[in-house]
Amino acid sequence: MRIAYVGNFHNFGNSVATAGTAIVYLMSELEEVDGIDVFCAVPNFKKEQTFVSDKVKIYPTFDPRKPLSTINLYGIKWKNYDKIIFNILPTAFGKSALLNMIGVLAPYILTKFGHRNIRVVYHNSTFTNDVERLGYNSRTDRIKKIILSKVEMRMFESLPVYMPLKIYVNRILSKKNKALVKHIDMRYFEAIPTIYINALSRKKFIERxxxxxxxxxxxxxxxxxxxxxxxxxxxxxxxxxxxxxxxxxxxxxxxxxxxxxxxxxxxxxxxxxxxxxxxxxxxxxxxxxxxxxxxxxxxxxxxxxxxxxxxxxxxxxxxxxxxxxxxxxxxxxxxxxxxxxxxxxxxxxxxxxxxxxxxxxxxxTTINISEKIDRAVDSVRHLLE
Structure with missing residues (x-):
């Protein structure tokens, strides 16, 4: 099985990069996965020590500083992949509203071109979070929210969207009961990259x-x-x-x-x-x-x-x-x-x-690492169903 991953990744972009890196690392553990192509942001200014599986290839595709660069996502040969996994949120691609809108629209538009093998991990939404309390409270922000909510609902109605919180799934379903929104258990995902980078993924326990x-x-x-x-x-x-x-x-x-x-x-x-x-x-x-x-x-x-x-x-x-x-x-x-x-x-x-x-x-003083990685691997497998 060949996988395409779209989103930020360690050393390539920032927003939800830790969760995205975990998704890729965990999918690389699955026997049924032959390879993962990562379509991500251009490299960060400073590169950190990292871990990359032999199954993973990285293709910098969009630039957070260039508002139209997410258009590049539409030129990828998606038919070469068995599953396409997007890991995004409304501001995942950069600071530009246009950049983010083009990126968030991508999964929905790809379904219109016949791609039915897309899965979206979506971390928050205008339907689940009070964006004004989060600091987005200008008049321009309110206009963006109205437009984004329409884009999000199109996506929710058209393809499987996975959210890490059950309450978020329920909030969306309460507004649109036909939305194809599901819960994904992301317990321990945030710790996966640092565990792998420290070469501890095969350890059973670590001590403190x-x-x-x-x-x-x-x-x-x-x-x-x-x-x-x-x-x-x-x-x-x-x-x-x-x-x-x-x-x-x-x-x-x-x-x-x-x-x-x-x-x-x-x-x-x-x-x-x-x-x-x-x-x-x-x-x-x-x-x-x-x-x-x-x-x-x-x-x-x-x-x-x-x-x-x-x-x-x-x-x-x-x-x-x-x-x-x-x-x-x-x-x-x-x-x-x-x-x-x-x-x-x-x-x-x-x-x-x-x-x-x-x-x-x-x-x-004793942390059971292997038990937690096993649970996380089982969770990520649901994205490939």
């Missing part, structure tokens, strides 16, 4: 040592909806109350919100006495090390953009987590220990509880 002082991780692709100050303000108060911990702040700033850069820098300066270690963007190889050295992952977001990659990575590496209670995070954490769901009013006391030595947020 206990920290003498509780290590807290604030990690993300920071933007106005991430409510970073809620976490920093409360951690400052807890430190003044005598609680001891080591705080790591990591991750870059979301380029879709250029005005937020100054605000982010102001927060880092304001709470510099609370932040023990400031890391910028963390390369994929070092994600494993970062989460292994962390005890508690704090996710203070006031509006979820979808399936949380940070939460999923923490779950994969058995970190304890405290996060704001949203339906998305409730679904992701169902049946799991060590995850505290709270709200802004109770954030302080719940965070304090997590930092106490004998709380339910105690860390696990």
């Amino acid at each position: 040592s206990k920290n003498s002082n509780k290590t807290i991780l604030l990690h993300g692709y920071w933007g106005p909806q991430k409510n970073l100050e809620l976490a920093l303000e409360n951690l400052l108060k807890l430190r003044s109350e005598g609680l001891e911990f080591y705080l790591i702040l990591s991750g870059g700033v979301n380029g879709n919100f250029p005005d937020y850069v100054n605000r982010f820098n102001e927060l880092v300066k304001k709470y510099s006495s609370t932040i023990d270690e400031r890391l910028g963007y963390v390369v994929e190889r070092d994600i494993l090390k970062l989460f292994k050295r962390s005890d508690l992952v704090v996710i203070p977001y006031n509006a979820p953009g979808g399936h949380s990659g940070v939460l999923e990575t923490a779950i994969a590496f058995d970190n304890s987590v405290i996060c704001i209670k949203h339906p998305e995070y409730e679904e992701q954490s169902t049946g799991l220990d060590g995850i505290v769901l709270t709200d802004p009013d109770h954030f302080h006391e719940d965070l304090k509880m997590c930092l106490k030595e004998n709380s339910q947020c105690n860390i696990k």
Whole structure:
């Protein structure tokens, strides 16, 4: 079976690249898959250490800086493939509205040319997320939303679309019960690239040592909806109350919100006495090390953009987590220990509880990697049905 994958990939584009890389790595494990051609963005400015299976070939196809470059997707010989997998969201291809619209339209248009072997992994939608709370609240953004919603519904009605959250599937079906939208279990996908790049995919277990002082991780692709100050303000108060911990702040700033850069820098300066270690963007190889050295992952977001990659990575590496209670995070954490769901009013006391030595947020020292990879491989197989 020959597979075409369309979307960002490690070192080639950014948006949902981690999930897309996981899809490719996991599909390469399947015996029935002979080869995977990756049609992705042009190479990133800085290349990181990576892993590529012998089954995988990479073809840079579109440029996030060129509004018409996604037209290149329409010139590929799609008839050469048994399955075509798109891994996208409304802003997956770049910052240009035209670039993204041409890209998001591609799966639907290809069905009109007779290609019935297309599957779309779609991470969020105008029908599932409050885009204004996510920071897209200008008049132009509202017009884009109206147009995009019509494009999305065409896609939902025409071909199988897989979403990583059941609540998103239900929201779409409540508006259009004939939509061909399904759920795909993407548990552990966000951790797959760092596991493979660190050559641990054949290991059964990995170990972590206990920290003498509780290590807290604030990690993300920071933007106005991430409510970073809620976490920093409360951690400052807890430190003044005598609680001891080591705080790591990591991750870059979301380029879709250029005005937020100054605000982010102001927060880092304001709470510099609370932040023990400031890391910028963390390369994929070092994600494993970062989460292994962390005890508690704090996710203070006031509006979820979808399936949380940070939460999923923490779950994969058995970190304890405290996060704001949203339906998305409730679904992701169902049946799991060590995850505290709270709200802004109770954030302080719940965070304090997590930092106490004998709380339910105690860390696990042995991580079962093979079990998690097996589950992820079984999940990705559904895209080939």
